[in-house]
Each structure stands twice: as structure tokens, then as C-alpha cells.
Amino acid sequence: MKCLFATLVASTVLLVPFGRAVAFQDTNVNSRYRIELITIDNGTHPPSEALQRELDRLVGRPYRTETLDAVERRVRLEYPSYRVTRVVAKGGMQDHIRVRFELESTRKIIDFSSPRFSYHSQQQFTFGAGADLNFERASFNFGLITDNNERVERYSGYHGAVVAPIAHSRFKVALLGESYRTQWNRKTLMVSDALYRTRTNIEPTLIYDIARGLELRAGFSFNNLEMQFPVARDQAVNAVITTLRYSRQWQLGLTGTQTLEAGYSLRAAASFLRSDFDYRRHMGEARFTLASGNSEKSTSSLSFSSLVGAIDGSAPVLDRFVLGNTHTLRGWNRFDLAPAGADRVIHFSADGRYHFVRAVYDTGTLWNAGRPKVLRHSLGVGVVVSGITAMVAFPIRNGSMEPIFLVGMNF
Secondary structure (H helix, E strand, O other), rough: HHHHHHHHHHHHHHHHHHHHHHHHHOOHHHHOOEEEEEEEOOOOOOHHHHHHHHHHHOOEEOOOHHHHHHHHHHHHHOOOOEEEEEEEEEEEOOOOOEEEEEEOOOOOEEEOOOOEEEOOOOOOEEEEEEEEEOOOOOOOEEEEEEEEOOOOOOEEEEEEEEEEEOOOOOOHHHEEEEEEEEEOOOOHHOOOOOOOOEEEEEEEEEEEEOOOOOOEEEEEEEEEEOOOOOOOOOEEEEEEEEEEEEEEEEEEEEEEEEEEEEEEEEEEEEOOOOOOOEOOOOOOOOEEEEEEEEOOEEEEEEEEEEEEEEEEEEHHHHHEOOOOOOOEEEEOOOHHHHHHHHEEEEEEEEEEEEEEEEEEEEEEEEEOOOOOOEEEEEEEEEEEEEOOOEEEEEEEOOOOOEEEEEEEEEE
């Protein structure tokens, strides 16, 4: 027994160091090379400070394919309109290499916009498609849409916009034109007679880039409403519009991001603009998102969004708030909450995704000034495949709960 024990001890003493040597041996044949320099070949749009710091950290480190793959995904995320090619060459010192990311613009003169599509089991389809024309100093957009999601009515028609920068300045000028025919839900027809058959809108706007990610828009909106009843004259909704928006994304390591989006908009219609309405519409929005994965396929994300709005004065149905669609209170039908819209709104949403599974929680209230508020909640669970979400959402309330089925892109 003593001999056996001595043999085991001796074997352990001899094998452990050998085992450690094998365990820590680097099998990557390229690890003996070190990164001498890593650059992005694009003189017109230098990388952000966050991306440049990531590149600087890699200088002097061993060359590893998986690390550069992650960096390349980060470059693609920052330059979505460019084709990225990685070039590896011999460095100036022995056992050193240089890495260069070459960027080639993929911006097309004609580019078809991503289609807009959603289906709500109680509100039917929404669909839109468009095209962008990109030139040296200006861009044009044209689209067709039938929407039964954003406003009280379903509107169908076309819209077009042109945006052009003012030379050697941070200013841009924009002009939007749109024309729609409307359809009304029977519940809306029962509670309101101030409805219109068609509406057209022209919006000239001046855009100013205050700082990186911070944009101010100011201009006018000239809406003409052809009223539902032939005896009623057309009505004008002319307003001053102002929007302040902030959007910024920060890199968390090589594959994670955090994004903050916030905005405030004011729409003020007044008689001095020859408007038939006098009111002020305030709305504030914010969204914070944490995501991991690469630019092509996010593996997980968590986002929180909020909406607050109020209208002072008497606004047309056109500008009243709604809840209960594919973005807000997803387990409810907007025509059951406020068939003609409301002048006060508060909403909060939490949206989580892990691989192809997605879950949402919404809560909010919609009311008119001087009337009681009712806080409502909803839950939704679904799957995401190739950017398309299919979800079943439930209202949280006492009594029976009728589920709502949602499917679509970008919601």
C-alpha cells in the first residue's frame, strides 16, 4: 500500500507541471504577431471618439481574428452606408502587422425605403413604401401609405419631401407635402361630427444641427381639411411647429451599445396664421435602449420609452392623442379607449428581447381635461424572425380578456 501511494504522489508531481504547460499553450499561430497600427481609410467621415479609443487600445496587442471580427462589426455599425473591407499587411517592425479598414460608399442615387407594415387584429392593416433620390446637394423622398395606426382615422395617400443643406453652414431647408383621403371608424362617427373627407398639408422647415446628435427644427404647417358634409366649408389648421431632438449612441465594449433618444415638439395654431383653430399641442418623448450583439443581428436588448402630451385649447381630431395601437397599450383597441382621441396622454413601455423571444409591458392613461383618468396596463409576448415580430398582447383588467394579435416590422 505504501508503495502504491508513493507511486501516485510521484506521478502527480511529474504530470501536473506538464499538464499546466499544455493547458496554457496558445494554439493561435498568429498570436506571435502584434498590431502595429490600425486605421480606417475614410477621410470624409472620421470615426467617433468611442470607436477611435477602441482602435487605439488594440495597438501593441496580439493579433487575434475574433477580436478584429468584433471591431469590424463595430465599424459597420458606425458606417451603415459603406462597404467595409479589412486589409492586413506587414508592419514596419519584425513580427508586427498593420490593419486597415477600407470604406466604400454604397449610397445609391435611387434607394427604396424599408417597407412599413403592421397588422392589428382589431384595426386591420397598415402599409407604406417609398423611394429616396440622393443627389450631391439634396435628397428627395416620395412614398405611398395607408395607415390605420397612428391617428384617429385611417388615412391613405402620398407624401413627398425634399431636404437640402445650406452651403458652409449647419442649416438645412426642408419642404414636406402630403395629401390623404380619410376613413372613419363607426365608433368615431357616433361621438363626433367635426370630421373631414380629405386633408392636404404643406410644411416648410428650417433644420439646425446645434451639436452632435442635437437637432432643432422650426417651420410652419398649412393643413386644409375638406369637411365630411358638403354644406360645411373647408377648414384651415395653420400652425407654427418646433421640434428639438437628441439622439446619441455609446459603445459598450466591442459588441454592446446604449442609445438615448429624446424629443420635444410644439405645434401652435393661431388666428394670425388664418387658422380656424387656436390651440397649442405639447408632446415629449424619450427612449433608452441597451443592446448586445452585432449590427446585423442583436442577440438581446432592453428598452424603456415614455410619452407625455397635452393640448391647450380646442384642437381638431387631426392632432388629438391616441393610445392602443402597435406602439402603445398593445393589448387594447384605441377605439374602445377614446374613439375621437383625447387632449391629455401619459404612457410608459418596457420592451425586452432575448434572441428570437420578445416581451413588452405597457401602461398609460388617456383623458380629456376636467375628466377622470383611468390607468391601463397590457402585456405582450411574441417572436422575432428576420426583423418581423409576431405577438399576442393582453389587456390587464378585471373580467374577460380578449387577446389582440399583432404582426409587423419596426414596432
